Amino acid sequence: MFKKFDEREMVSGVNNPKSSVQKGIRNSILENYPAIETYLDQIIPKKGDLKIVKCHEHIEILANSKGEPVFFRHRDGPYMPTLRLLHKYPFILPHITFYFRSIHITTHAGRQRGNTFCIKWS
Numbered sequence: 121m122f123k124k125f126d127e128r129e130m131v132s133g134v135n136n137p138k139s140s141v142q143k144g145i146r147n148s149i150l151e152n153y154p155a156i157e158t159y160l161d162q163i164i165p166k167k168g169d170l171k172i173v174k175c176h177e178h179i180e181i182l183a184n185s186k187g188e189p190v191f192f193r194h195r196d197g198p199y200m201p202t203l204r205l206l207h208k209y210p211f212i213l214p215h216i217t218f219y220f221r222s223i224h225i226t227t228h229a230g231r232q233r234g235n236t237f238c239i240k241w242s
C-alpha cells in the first residue's frame with residue numbers, strides 16, 4: 121500500500137539554501153502558521169543550517185541542523201509540519217470543535233437526509 125522510503129532511491133539532492141531563501145521560507149511558514157512565531161527560532165534557527173532535501177515526485181523536505189525533518193511540501197504548495205513537529209508543538213494548527221452528533225450524521229448521511237452539522241473554527 122505505501123512505499124518504504126529509501127534514501128538512495130527517493131532523494132535526488134540536498135541543498136543548503138542562501139539566507140534570502142531561508143528568510144522567504146520562514147516568512148511563508150509564519151504566514152501559514154502564525155501561532156508558531158515565538159517558537160520558530162527553536163525549530164528553524166536564523167543562523168543555523170537548514171537543509172532542503174529534494175525527493176522524487178516533487179517533494180521537498182526541510183530538515184534542521186540536527187537532520188530532523190520539520191516541514192515538507194509538494195510542488196509549490198504550502199509547507200506542512202511533520203507529525204513529529206506536531207507532537208512537540210500541537211498548537212500549530214487551528215483547533216476544530218465539532219457538534220457531537222455530526223460524526224453520526226455524516227456517517228449515516230445516506231439514511232438521514234436534511235440534517236446539518238456545525239463546525240466551529242477557533
